[in-house]
Amino acid sequence: MFVYDYITYSQNDTEELGKRFSVALEPGTEVAMYGGLGAGKTAFTRGVLRGLGYEGTVSSPTFAIVNEYRGSRLDLAHFDMYRISTEEELYGTGFYDYLDGRTAVFMEWSENIPFAVAEDAVKVIIEHGAGDVRHIRIESPKEIAI
Template identity: 35%
Template sequence: MEFFSNDMKDTILLGKKLGKILKPGDIICLIGELGTGKTHFVKGIAEGLGIVDNITSPTFSIVNEYTSGRLKLYHFDVYRVNDPDEIEAIGFDEYIFSNAVSIIEWSNYIEELIPKERIEINIEKDISKSVNFRKISINYCGYRYDYIKELSKK
């Protein structure tokens, strides 16, 4: 599925729509260059989950945990991870195989650790249309995520 965002508000709104339908144990892989709006998208997901905390990128801590919503949210940023063993050392499996929603920014850096069943989201800039224009592609792997089709109907 492809969606288009003209500004940060659109990106957050799409994330919020996704957050409202996510289920326990869902894994979301976020891919996109620096400055494409990955963390804004996560802010929207958190809002859709009912999380009221300030969402920040866990660039230096690797993972931020949010527990105030209808589901827990584990937000990973593996941009600075140099070795997959580093992410395994923080108990990565315990996080992603829990009943929380796990979002992994830069998941392509640790692809060998990510389960095959997942939601993949790619955010791309297209400055030929506008400085703030984004194309957001959402795909999923595995039958457990068939419900994601609902997103295109809303």
Template identity: 55%
Template sequence: MELLSHSPEDTEDIGARLAEQLEPGAVVAFTGDLGAGKTAFTRGLARGLGIPDRITSPTFTIVNEYEGGRLPLFHFDMYRLGSADELFDIGWEDYLRRGGVCAVEWSENIADALEEDAVRVDIRRGASDQERVITIAGVSKL
């Protein structure tokens, strides 16, 4: 499905709606350019899961963990990883077993490690500076 966002708030709202459908162990795999809105979408996921924490990009830490909602949220940034092998070195399988939601920015860097049932979210710039085209695969509706 393809959705249009006209602001970071719209992007967050779409993320919140998606979060309501996610089950324990879900993986949300993001693709999109730098600054496209992947972290804004993840803020929406957190809100939809009922997580009250401030959500920030895990660029230098690889993963930020958030609890306190319906499900925990594990927010990964794979920009600096060179391969899926490095992903397993940081305990990817342990995160999957913990029954939370894994939100994975720069998922193309570890594509061979992702299961086919991952929810795929591609965020691209639209016609204006604020507009984003968000394509979501792996869910039937929002």
């Protein structure tokens, strides 16, 4: 396990970190994000999508549960698991259809669905510090250049 620790001081910093992370992101990677409301999970994902060349709006798919982005290099499915807690509910979102090896699957509120976090998932754990400070830990089974 490779562990990378960062501190960000603004939403823009967190987006920049996501952008840097996107460079080494491979199709099929599951990215399990942890951290409560306002931690910066969506900001991180937005940065990843900016890095992949997507310039449109990126917000938590709270009602849709999943937003899908088609990229030239890879597809990305962005899940918000806030309202999901059982295997059956997860199945109903189409989650398992995205584990096709072509799609990077990002999950907000991974705390809710520990059974769906793969052994080889990358974990992004965000802790809220004072004010705009965020401690962001990235745990990856493979070494990554960020």
